[in-house]
């Protein structure tokens with residue numbers, strides 16, 4: 001982008017209360033059939049409008065058409081049995097009833113391409129579209145078929161690659177793979193996590209991103225963070241292989257987190273979406289707080305590669321809080337932009 005410090009969100013934004021239950025990770029829809037399809041499109045219009053009104057430069061669908069960032073994608077795959085559920089510990093933190101891989105996995109049809117086309121015709125701004133990353137998908141599935149995580153990762157990466165290519169053709173500018181699991185299964189990132197991402201972006205004509213965070217602001221995650229001590233150095237172990245990957249942009253959590261910022265040196269050369277908005281608190285950052293975080297990040301990221309962003313998705317937050325946080329992100333980035341142009 002030509003503009004310095006273009007703002008964006010990680011992906012998900014709160015859903016309107018007429019569409020789905022609010023402040024939940026797996027909210028139930030309030031409508032069904034045709035009415036639900038129409039309501040999802042209306043929510044897309046609203047979420048886009050709210051981003052534009054807050055001055056966000058790179059917009060998204062706010063994941064309004066998905067119940068959950070992982071399961072909505074896996075629901076559309078053959079070989080995944082949603083009737084047969086198993087209890088699995090997600091990210092080694094909380095139990096969830098996850099579907100079972102019962103046979104060879106393949107994509108029946110495009111999952112989000114129609115939604116992306118719909119958003120594309122509503123705006124001229126650059127669009128970022130999120131997809132779950134292979135490792136994070138694997139962490140939300142019970143594998144009764146491949147029984148080997150590296151093999152399954154490559155199968156999923158091929159499927160994601162097909163979807164990503166169709167999204168790029170539909171006019172999406174950045175495809176982002178969400179990999180919070182990279183902060184948990186650290187040793188496997190180099191082994192098969194990054195190779196799977198490279199496979200997922202093979203031949204992609206638009207830019208690509210990977211988002212690695214410490215999770216949504218839900219209790220299981222905030223409790224986990226309390227056990228991590230005063231310095232969170234997870235990124236240190238995975239950044240060297242991410243730096244060598246074919247991914248263009250890295251989206252990271254920094255606001256109110258104990259991640260030492262200097263670790264960003266390890267991905268020098270990549271564009272960085274710097275998390276300057278905390279999604280685990282309803283307190284609204286002041287523009288000056290946002291600017292401070294971004295200013296610090298400037299020591300480790302070249303100005304033309306710094307993209308102000310949120311720490312993670314904002315789906316579980318009240319709508320007015322998310323709106324105010326978007327505005328704070330915009331205003332904070334503007335402070336820094338002014339400083340640099342003076």
Ligand SMILES: [Zn+2]
Nearest residue numbers: 213215312313
């Ligand atoms: Zn996240």
